[in-house]
Amino acid sequence: MGRDASRKRPDRAVTVPFGRHGTGWEVAYAALFLISNESSCVNAHTLFLMPATWPVSCAANLRQPNGSGIALPPAMHNSPLSFIDPDIPDMSQTKLFEPYKLGPITLPNRLVMAPLTRNRAVPPGMVPSPLAVDYYAQRASAGLLITEASQVSRQGQGYQDTPGIYSKEQVAGWRKVTDRVHEKGGRIFIQIWHVGRVSHDSLQPNGGKPVAPSAIRAKGKTFVNGTFTEISEPRALELSEIPGIIDDFKRGTENAIAAGFDGIEIHGANGYLLDQFAKDGTNKRTDAYGGSIENRAKLMLEVSKAVAAVAGPDRTGIRISPVTPANDVSDSNPQPLFDYIVDGLDALKLTYIHVIEGATGGPRDIAPFDYASLRKRFKQAYMANNGYDFDLANKVLDADAADLVAFGKPFISNPDLVERLQKGAPLNEWDKNTFYGGGAKGYTDYPTLGAAQAAE
Numbered sequence: 001m002g003r004d005a006s007r008k009r010p011d012r013a014v015t016v017p018f019g020r021h022g023t024g025w026e027v028a029y030a031a032l033f034l035i036s037n038e039s040s041c042v043n044a045h046t047l048f049l050m051p052a053t054w055p056v057s058c059a060a061n062l063r064q065p066n067g068s069g070i071a072l073p074p075a076m077h078n079s080p081l082s083f084i085d086p087d088i089p090d091m092s093q094t095k096l097f098e099p100y101k102l103g104p105i106t107l108p109n110r111l112v113m114a115p116l117t118r119n120r121a122v123p124p125g126m127v128p129s130p131l132a133v134d135y136y137a138q139r140a141s142a143g144l145l146i147t148e149a150s151q152v153s154r155q156g157q158g159y160q161d162t163p164g165i166y167s168k169e170q171v172a173g174w175r176k177v178t179d180r181v182h183e184k185g186g187r188i189f190i191q192i193w194h195v196g197r198v199s200h201d202s203l204q205p206n207g208g209k210p211v212a213p214s215a216i217r218a219k220g221k222t223f224v225n226g227t228f229t230e231i232s233e234p235r236a237l238e239l240s241e242i243p244g245i246i247d248d249f250k251r252g253t254e255n256a257i258a259a260g261f262d263g264i265e266i267h268g269a270n271g272y273l274l275d276q277f278a279k280d281g282t283n284k285r286t287d288a289y290g291g292s293i294e295n296r297a298k299l300m301l302e303v304s305k306a307v308a309a310v311a312g313p314d315r316t317g318i319r320i321s322p323v324t325p326a327n328d329v330s331d332s333n334p335q336p337l338f339d340y341i342v343d344g345l346d347a348l349k350l351t352y353i354h355v356i357e358g359a360t361g362g363p364r365d366i367a368p369f370d371y372a373s374l375r376k377r378f379k380q381a382y383m384a385n386n387g388y389d390f391d392l393a394n395k396v397l398d399a400d401a402a403d404l405v406a407f408g409k410p411f412i413s414n415p416d417l418v419e420r421l422q423k424g425a426p427l428n429e430w431d432k433n434t435f436y437g438g439g440a441k442g443y444t445d446y447p448t449l450g451a452a453q454a455a456e
């Protein structure tokens with residue numbers, strides 16, 4: 001499914017910066033950093049600065065929503081909207097807009113909003129902000145919403161102002177979100193994470209070291225306390241601490257249910273704790289959680305089992321990214337590793353696997369990997385993500401290579417993405433400067449089609 005074989009692996013990756021609340025200098029600085037190269041593509045927490053020779057910018061990867069497959073001419077690659085043929089056919093009859101039964105929940109369409117960290121939680125409690133209520137409610141027409149990653153403990157936080165799901169206040173904050181989404185007829189899962197080594201001492205309880213499978217520092221910077229800082233040196237988790245990590249995920253799940261979520265997505269992707277344990281570039285342990293594939297996969301599977309025991313397997317999904325280099329992770333042989341992991345997830349009867357195909361936010365064909373093998377092994381839903389547009393989404397759905405397709409950045413700038421794609425309408429382009437941190441700007445103020453037309 002790779003689309004641009006000429007793309008090369010990014011030459012360097014650093015942790016993405018983000019600003020504090022408001023519009024402080026840090027935001028401006030982060031923005032400058034992000035846009036310093038026209039060819040920069042941002043992923044979850046990794047900014048890939050791509051060689052200037054890369055032919056296509058992130059903006060140009062945007063939609064061709066009319067399904068025509070027309071490529072934008074180079075001069076329009078950074079244009080604010082993608083353009084469509086006014087004579088386009090009605091797109092609402094495509095598989096993307098067919099309902100899907102995800103366990104006990106019927107999704108009205110196959111379009112999922114991918115988890116998107118926005119760093120607007122309110123410190124010091126890391127409670128979702130009132131703006132988050134509007135933000136998620138605005139996007140309730142998605143078949144399924146998946147929230148931004150939410151830490152299951154203070155130790156699990158790696159970036160400034162990300163929300164948690166470990167305190168009463170956070171549960172109350174999330175309850176407001178789920179209530180409003182449900183009032184608007186939507187469905188919402190929460191993504192829960194522990195960042196492991198991708199953190200900074202200043203975010204950790206008592207200023208301690210972030211934890212990891214092994215004491216190997218991730219190359220990259222994070223943005224904390226209003227400044228760019230190297231990711232801290234981690235310490236290896238003691239074997240005796242691992243049950244506590246699993247308990248944190250369990251408690252996070254209980255809290256998520258109390259907050260009214262329809263289900264849980266475990267973050268097993270993008271170089272965070274569970275991915276760090278699974279991959280041999282970051283896991284050098286010699287105990288029961290290191291060495292063989294079985295041992296490295298153990299924590300991801302144990303967490304999945306614990307979460308499913310609380311939420312029910314039919315309300316538990318997991319996100320994986322077999323070949324992403326995000327946050328400096330690598331594995332010497334990802335195919336057998338993820339075949340094994342997915343067999344284990346299938347045995348647990350989780351409701352979906354959410355697969356980031358390729359480098360998160362970057363090339364889909366960064367490394368050879370047989371995603372069809374995962375699809376075959378897993379009997380429940382396969383949710384595909386990474387660089388999808390209308391055409392590619394329908395192509396994989398029609399080929400039965402996926403059941404659901406998650407869109408990330410397009411949902412940031414298009415609260416009514418479903419309607420726009422159904423109508424073959426132009427899409428708003430996202431503003432990278434407001435991805436991480438800040439207030440309503442670039443968060444809750446992207447216009448719907450109706451609002452845009454009314455303003456004309």
Ligand SMILES: Cc1cc2nc3c(=O)[nH]c(=O)nc-3n(C[C@H](O)[C@H](O)[C@H](O)COP(=O)(O)O)c2cc1C
Nearest residue numbers: 043044114115116117149361386387407408409435
């Ligand atoms: C601003 C931003 C925040 C993100 N936050 C998360 C996150 O919290 N959890 C996660 O699993 N992925 C996160 N991602 C990755 C996206 O979910 C998605 O995998 C990526 O954007 C590729 O999909 P797209 O091409 O449709 O945007 C983030 C990406 C962006 C751009």
